[in-house]
Amino acid sequence: MNLYLAPLLSLILAHVLGDFVLQRNAVVEGKRAADRWAYLEHGGVHLACLFGCLLAFSPETLDRGSDYVVLALLAAVHLGIDAAKSTNAPDDAMTEGPWRFVIDQILHLCTLGVTAHLLVGPALDDELLHGWWVSHRWAALVLILGYTTIVIAAGYLNAVILDPIAARLESEESAAGVAASNVEPTPDSGDDQSLSLIHI
Secondary structure (H helix, E strand, O other), X not given: XXXXXXXXXXXXXXXXXXXXXXXXXXXXXXXXXXXXXXXXXXXXXXXXXXXXXXXXXXXXXXXXXXXXXXXXHHHHHHHHHHHHHHOOOOOOHHHOOHHHHHHHHHHHHHHHHHHHHHHHOHHHXXXXXXXXXXXXXXXXXXXXXXXXXXXXXXXHHHHHHHHHHHHXXXXXXXXXXXXXXXXXXXXXXXXXXXXXXXXX
């Protein structure tokens, strides 16, 4: 894998893990309420994912002390983007519309790209001078398209499919509860006889 793509993919994996897989619902609600502890937890998890993914898949990019500062700054910028998104956000995440989410993810992707560039350093500039973009533009296209499809499109498609099902199930449960409350219990003669036999 080339010099730039390995750290970029590692950073994107860390972002997906920290933002979607490992982020608790309580943290999401806490960020909406401007709870600093929610932001601290999210930042800590995100930073741990960044270090873990880079150490596992692109350890050569962490050979300078400044690289750790860059990752800490990336986590701080990530929290800043999240805070800007959560400002005046609707109470229900599903009613905020897709554009807020799309813009949020685009900003995160841009910061990941800049971070990967900073981690690679001057060696990347040398590759760019020799036609890196021409050689790897199709890989970049597949990467961006795959990320967009999986994270953005699949998430909203999942909501479109599951929300009507959840609403129908909820209405059926409500109807069943009303029907059950309208049924009057009838005495069971068999139970009465068994009780009388026990008393005898």
